[in-house]
């Protein structure tokens with residue numbers, strides 16, 4: 226009997242001990258690793274990797290895994306952008322539609338011609354080109370002797386096209402070259418203009434245009450006046466894998482940043498370096514000194530291939546005056562007309578080309594990243610006539 230009692234007591238004891246061990250083990254398995262900052266988490270993981278215990282199950286910290294490569298955007302193809310964005314010129318179409326409707330009235334009176342003149346001036350074509358166009362239209366309409374809408378449209382199209390000048394060389398000089406020393410160097414593009422015209426945005430969009438054409442690009446943030454401009458540029462660059470050279474110091478010498486950018490581009494063997502500038506100077510002498518210095522210092526690394534002046538199309542005659550100041554200070558080689566999507570004053574294309582003798586090379590037609598299109602004279606005229 227005593228033996229039996231001892232056997233039962235032993236069995237109960239074994240069950241208790243086994244149950245207790247199983248419970249303890251279950252708790253340890255369910256214990257979650259604490260949430261810690263990454264550096265502490267890795268230290269904790271190493272500390273707790275004690276062989277032979279359940280703590281070995283602690284997950285490897287996330288940062289020990291290879292970081293995922295950032296997904297780069299593929300910008301839209303450049304060819305056909307103006308066709309894609311044609312509808313954005315709808316407001317400029319007012320000009321085309323008004324002219325067509327007046328010219329189609331048949332035998333035109335002096336009042337009709339005055340209306341035509343007013344329409345052209347309101348679209349910011351400028352006095353010289355307006356008078357020229359009026360004279361040519363008067364002659365053509367007389368010779369034509371008809372009010373057939375298609376014939377009138379053809380005449381107007383031909384005359385507007387002549388005014389926009391399809392013969393101008395609008396290609397961007399963005400091919401790398403070889404210096405006098407026999408060393409290859411990137412093409413360099415200096416982007417200038419008054420603040421707020423869309424300069425930084427244009428540099429970002431231009432980088433995408435160049436990337437879409439499979440060119441290696443580097444950006445220089447020489448707008449050191451506004452720290453946010455460099456951040457803005459960096460974001461544009463990161464989206465398409467384009468490096469940005471900048472200074473961390475607000476108010477740093479823009480010429481030094483431009484020099485560093487071209488030097489870095491040269492060393493990295495990129496095709497094009499595009500440099501953004503501030504353009505916020507009190508007077509013409511300051512502006513001249515600053516832009517002159519930037520251009521001179523950049524040229525020590527590679528000749529400046531293109532100076533693009535960014536103009537806000539909505540600013541009309543005021544924009545033209547700004548353009549003249551910049552053109553007096555640096556040799557502008559091309560115009561970028563921004564915000565053409567928001568204005569009926571498309572005639573500024575004609576006015577600015579006439580005023581400066583420099584072609585409009587690119588137009589901004591919206592705030593989207595690929596809303597910058599190479600300018601095409603025929604597409605532009607067709608868009609405003611069909612608007």
Ligand SMILES: Nc1nc2c(ncn2[C@@H]2O[C@H](COP(=O)(O)OP(=O)(O)OP(=O)(O)O)[C@@H](O)[C@H]2O)c(=O)[nH]1
Nearest residue numbers: 420421422423424425426454563564589590591592
């Ligand atoms: N609708 C429209 N907006 C544009 C276009 N281009 C630029 N913008 C807008 O214009 C505003 C000013 O652009 P920014 O690029 O910051 O101008 P910025 O000339 O660099 O100005 P600062 O850096 O201050 O000198 C932004 O809101 C742009 O999105 C365009 O073609 N169409």
